[in-house]
Each structure stands twice: as structure tokens, then as C-alpha cells.
Amino acid sequence: MTNLRRAQIGLAVLAFVIGIGVLLVVINGEHNTHRGAYAALSLGIGWGFIGTGLYVWRRRPGNNIGPLMTAVGFSGFLKALAFSNSSVVFTIGSLGGVLIYAFLVHLLLSFPSGQLKGPLDRLLVVVTYVNTTVVQLAAFVFTDPAKAGCAHCPANPLLINHSKAAVVINAAQMDIAIALLGAVVAVLYRRWRGSTPSQGRAYAPVLAVGSLTFMLLMTELIVEQANLSSTLADGLTLALFGSIACLPFAFLVGLLRSRFGHAEAISSLVGRLGGGEGRGALRNALAEALGDPTLQLAYWVPDRDAYVDAEGRPRRVDPAPKGKIATTIDHDGRRIAAIVHDADLAGERDLVQAVGAAAALTLENERLDAELRAHIDELRASRARIVTAGYAERRRLERDLHDGAQQRLMALGINLRLARDRIERDPRQTAELLDASLQELSEATGELRELGRGIHPAVLSDRGLDAALKGLAGRAPVPVELVQTPDDRLPSSVESAVYFVVAEALTNVARYAQAQTAKVSVVRRNGQVEVQVSDDGVGGADPEQGSGLRGLSDRVSALDGRLDLTSVAGEGTIVRARIPCG
Amino acid sequence: MIVADDSVLLREGVTRLLEEAGFEVIGQAGDREELMRKTRAHKPDIAIIDIRMPPTHTDEGLQAAREIRQQMPGTGVLVLSAYLEEEYALELLGDDAAGVGYLLKDRVSDGARFAEAVRRVAEGGSALDPEVVSQMLGRRRADDPLEELTPREREVLGLMAEGRSNRAIADALVISERAVEKHVTSIFAKLKLPPAAEDHRRVLAVLAFVGA
Secondary structure (H helix, E strand, O other), rough: OOOOHHHHHHHHHHHHHHHHHHHHHHHHHHOOOOOOHHHHHHHHHHHHHHHHHHHHHHHOOOOOOOOOHHHHHHHHHHHHHHHHHOOHHHHHHHHOOOOOHHHHHHHHHHHOOOOOOOOHHHHHHHHHHHHHHHHHHHHOOOOOOOOOOOOOOOOOOOOOOOOOHHHHHHHHHHHHHHHHHHHHHHHHHHHHHOOOHHHHHHHHHHHHHHHHHHHHHHHHHHHHHHOOOOOHHHHHHHHHHHHHHHHHHHHHHHHHHHHHHHHHHHHHHHHHHOOOOOOOOOOHHHHHHHHOOEEEEEEEEHOOOOEEEOOEEEEEEOOOOOOOOEEEEEEEEEEEEEEEEHHHHHHHHHHHHHHHHHHHHHHHHHHHHHHHHHHHHHHHHHHHHHHHHHHHHHHHHHHHHHHHHHHHHHHHHHHHHHHHHHHHOOOOHHHHHHHHHHHHHHHHHHHHHHHHHHHHOHHHHHHHHHHHHEEEHHEEEEEEEEEEEEOOOOOOHHHHHHHHHHHHHHHHHHHOOOOOOEEEEEEEEEEEEEEEEEOOOOOOOOOOOOOOHHHHHHHHHHHOOOOEEEEOOOOOOEEEEOOOOO | OOOOOOOOOHHHHHHHHHOOOOOOEEEOOOOOOHHHHHHHHHHOOEEEEEEEOOOOOOOHHHHHHHHHHHHHHOOOOEEEEOOHHHHHHHHHOOOOHHHHHEHHHHHHHOOHHHHHHHHHHHHHHEEEEEHHHHHHHHEOOOOOOOHHHHHHHHHHHHHHHOOOOHHHHHHHHHHHHHHHHHEEEHHHOOOOOOOOOOOOHHHHHHHHHHHO
16 A cells, blocks of 8 residues: 555545534534534535545546645635634634635646646635735734624634724735636636537536636625625525535536546547548547647657658657657557647546557558658658769769870870870880880779779679679778678679678778778578678768768668668777668 | 780780780681680680670670680680689689689780780790789688788789799799799798699699688
């Protein structure tokens, strides 16, 4: 049993005992005209609120409504103590009894979430507490009950002296109370108007009885203030007590309706889900079921380890936007989506879960849809990059040809022309010119050979990966160990991708890694080819940096593969690609 | 000898170069079939073959060379290639390095060395392009025994792999033939290779090792 549970049981027992005590006090109260009615109403208010409060507290431990209702119940008992003949008990009751109104205002304004919603709510509650404690005490110390019209009331032990101050303070307290109550009723009305139909049905009994109570209190205060009629004031007080006594039942009905509301929300949701109204319909249905028009959905894409929206665009869920909470929805033990909803629903997370679970299959469908969209977007982007990269590659080739072989051939032509002119005059210089020409020529052919291999290595299509990778490994400036290569041939697109992954990775090793050695392995297993190029260099490579890796990633994605870079500073770099391969 | 290349320009160029170097070119071929026919007819000492020829322009030259080696052991083959790839070279060699060569096409313009390589192959030796050899030596192996070689020994190993004789290695490195022999013994010991007397057997042993 938890401490909270123990405390709640203790409170229940206490309430029972106090209730009996209060009953005796009220029945024996000599300054009381309607003893029977007040006794019954006091018990009804105290036990009713405490009982309902403890029940709600137990069902929704995180919600303040339960504790607040319990507080209302106990302060109701306190109020009844003012009927006592004992001067001390009378004083406690007279001083503390008005707290019930403060608790009621707090309770109604924070219904149903248990949280006060804005600065206005908070201001109203604070002023009410001050008005029922500090101001109440200030008035009481200047009031002699006997001189204030209650002949049978016991003496006031806190009395300083009976003075006009009491009247002034009392009048101010009542004015404040009337204004406060008016404001509270207005706020409650606005809240009811602002709720969705299903919420409205659940809130209506509480808000109606609550507003009635406050209006009765307000009227009673006005009547009392104006000294209109004591009979009317008496009647109003009785009605007020009656109305307060009814409130717990209003809460029970509201609770029940909201429970039915849950069931209804889910069944109407399920009904709408079958409708197939296209994308966005699910969001709308959930928004309606949960009464949160700002509700958003985020779908989980496992291979990205991230959420996307219905259009497949990345969506951040953690941390949730201000004033929002994300509730994760699972299906078959897998995360499928998150419902991003108003923080007000924090106390209703079980409802959000239930609604999410009811919609799980549809959510899963939309999730797949969103995942597909995300992939399509990615595909579109990578296709565009591939096209761009293709043009860039052509420009590079053109430049290499122009700056390299073409220049050398032109220089060669000039040298030959010079040699031709000198051949008879200066045979020695002619020989030098011809040597230079031969050198130029050999470099031009070397460059053309490299260029050709960069476009497509012939050995790859003729002999396969093992032969082509041996060549790559042998030419790399850093010593490269070929750990493993597949014996049989792979589809040529796969072989090409693997070759260029290794080539680019080795180029990067030579350029940035400051490595002593590198290892290359290509393994075919479980229907895919795994390529891994690792080095023992400085690491810390940025995957976003450089178009080379991005281009490779696109090349690999085009074959439904995946390219990963692991590069921790000081621990070398590993480029790993997995490409499906029959 | 026979020169086979689909480019008339190159064919003629190579022919002229070799004739000036004192070789007798008895025939030219523009494709594989012509090459095979003329080789069978003339039984030359050596056929110089471009790796890429019609009809598929991939490796007909290589296939033809292997066929000639199988069918006509007396004819050496020297394949000229635009590709710096060891795989082709190793394929061509197979398990016998006698009378076989694989050179990059660019070597043609270095007349004297080219002629020397042609002569070596025609006489039953071997000629492997230095760049191909350096590519093979450039790769790292797990627990690499090549690491144990001194830089000079690596040089000697490279020249051996090209198919050069001790005499030629000595000339290239400007050391005595005796010194070369000592290096060779040391290399074979370090790589745990069985000693081989003839140059072309030595090539095979070395290549079998570095090409693995």
C-alpha cells in the first residue's frame, strides 16, 4: 500500500468521525434556526465532497481535482462548526468556514484538468484565498457576535474591540466577493462555450451546478449587504447549502459522462476510420475524438530513427512544441506514431492511448504511406543530385581533357614544329626537343589512361571486382590490404557501385586520414553485398562534408542500398555500404 | 614477327620502330582472326598484340595471345595494353612465364627499352610492365613478408618480376652481378620461395607470390 493510499484511507476515517462530531454540533447549536436542515446539508456537503474527492483522487492521482474536492468537504465541516455553542469551536468555524468558497472557486476554475489555465484564473483564485483568510480574520477581530445581531452566539475570544472597522472591512470583503463570483461565473460560461460537444456534455453538470452555487452566493451576499430581508437571506443560505451539496453528484455525473465520452469518442472514431476520406482524415478524426483541434500526428520511420509528418517531411517530436505533449502509440510492440496534443490532455493520457490504440491499424497504414512519401522525397532529391553530379562529372572530364592531354598534345605539336625547323641547323637541340616531346607524349597517354579508368574501369566489366579492386589497392598511395572479395560475379551495377565506393573511400583515406594502412573487404551474405573500407587514421570525418561521399550515398541508394560513415576522432574511419544483391 | 592492332596507324608505327631496331616484321593483323591465321601460317618468333581488338573491343588480344601460347609454344606473345591492371597480366602468364610479355602501350615510344623487351620475349624470356609490377607490390597483405625486405631488395624484386636477368638488374641498379645474386638469394629466403635458375621461372615464382 502506498503512502498516498494510506493517507487517503486515513482521511476517509477522519471524515467519518468529524462528520459525526459536526452532526452533534449542529443539532445542539442554540443560535441556529434550521438545525435539522443544516445538519443534513452539512453532512451531505462534507461526506459527499470527501467521498467523491477521494474516489477521483484515487482514479486520477495526478489530477488536483480529487484533493481539491476533499478540501472542499473538510472546509464544509469547518463551516458547520460555526453553529457550535463553544466559543473556541465557534471561532474556528467562523474563521475557517468561508474557506469552502475559496476551495470551490479553485476547484471549478481548474476543472477538469486540475490546472489553472491562465493569469486571470490564477488571479481570481489568489484573491479569493486572500479574501477568505486575511480579510476574514481582519473583520472577525473587530466583531462582537452579540452586537452584530446574533444574540445566542458564543463570545469571540479574538475580539479586540467591536468597532466600525468590522463593518467597513466586512463591506469591502463582500464587494470583493461579489465581483469575484461574477468574474468566475463568466469564466466558467466561456469555458463551457469553448468546449467541443462531447466535452461540453461532460462539463455541463459541473459547470451548471457550480455557476448556480456561485450565483446563489452572490445573491445572498448582495441581499445581506443591502440588509434587504433576513428571511430571504436565510432562504438563500439554505438554497446555497443545497446547491453545494449537489455539486459532488454533478462531478460524478460529469465523470461518468466523460467515461461514456471516452467510449463514444472511440466508437465514433472507429466509425470514421472506415470512411477512407483520404489523407488528413485520420488527423481530423483524432482531433475531434480528443477535442484538440491543434492535434498533430507524427509517423515513425524506423530506418531513419525519426518521425515524419503525413507528407513524409521530417518532424521533430522530442522536445514537443511549447504547450504540447507527445504521446507515443505502439502497435504489436512497435512504435508507429506519436500524437502531439495539447498539454491540457496530460491528465487524459489514458484516453489518448486508448484512442491511439483504436486507430492503430489506420495509423500503421498512414505510417507506411508517410514512410513511402519520405522515401519518394529522398529519391527525388537523390535523383536530382545524381543528374547534377552527372553534369558536374562531364564538366570535370572536359576540364581534365582540356587542361591535361589537350595541352600536352599542343605542347608536343609546338616542340615537333620547333624540332622540324632546327633539324638541319642544330641536331643537338632537335634531339632535346624530341626527348621533351616523347616525355610530353608519355604523360598525355598516362593521363588519358587514368581518365578512362575514372569513367569506367575496363577490368571491372571484363574480370570483375576482385581484379579491379586489386588494381585500386595497388595504386593507392596508402598501403591497402584486400581482406576479402567475392569469388563470383555480381550484377554490373552492383559491381560498379562497390568499385566506386572503394575508390572514393581510398581517395579520402589518402587525402585526409593520415593513415598508415587501410583495409578493404567485400562480402556477399544474406542477399546483400557488404563493402567495408577502414583505415587507422585520424578519423573525425564529417559525413556532410564533401560531395564525394554524398554522391556515393546517392549511387548506393539508387540500388536500394545504404552507406554509413563511422569516424570517431582518433579512431580511424570506416565507410560501410550495404547493397541488396539477389 | 607479327604485329596485331586494329589501328593501322599504331600497327605501322610499331612495325617501323621494330624494323629500325633490326627486327623482321613478316605480317600485320587488324583483328583476332587475321592474327591467328597469319601466326599459324608464318610461325613467327613473337606476336605483338593489342589487347583490345574487334569485334568486341574488350580483351580479344589477350584471348588470342593465350591461344597462341597453348597451340604454338615456339611463338612468344607480347600484349600491348591500355590498361594498367595486374589481373590481365597474371591471366596471360598463367603458369608459365616463358616467352610472354605484358606492357603498357606507352612503352612503344621508348624505342630502345621496347626493343629490349621484345627481344627478351622472342628469346623465351618474359617482360612485365614496371608499373604493373609496382602496382602488385604496392598492395598490402596481412603479415606482409614484403615488409621484411630492404628497399634495395624491393627494387631487385621489382626488376625480377619484370623479367629481367641478373645482368640487366645489375646494369639498371649500377651494381655488380654478384651483388644482385646475393640480393636474390636473400629475397627468396625471406619470402620462403624455392630457388629458381631460369629468369622466367623466377618471374613466375615472384609473381605467384606478389599477385596472390
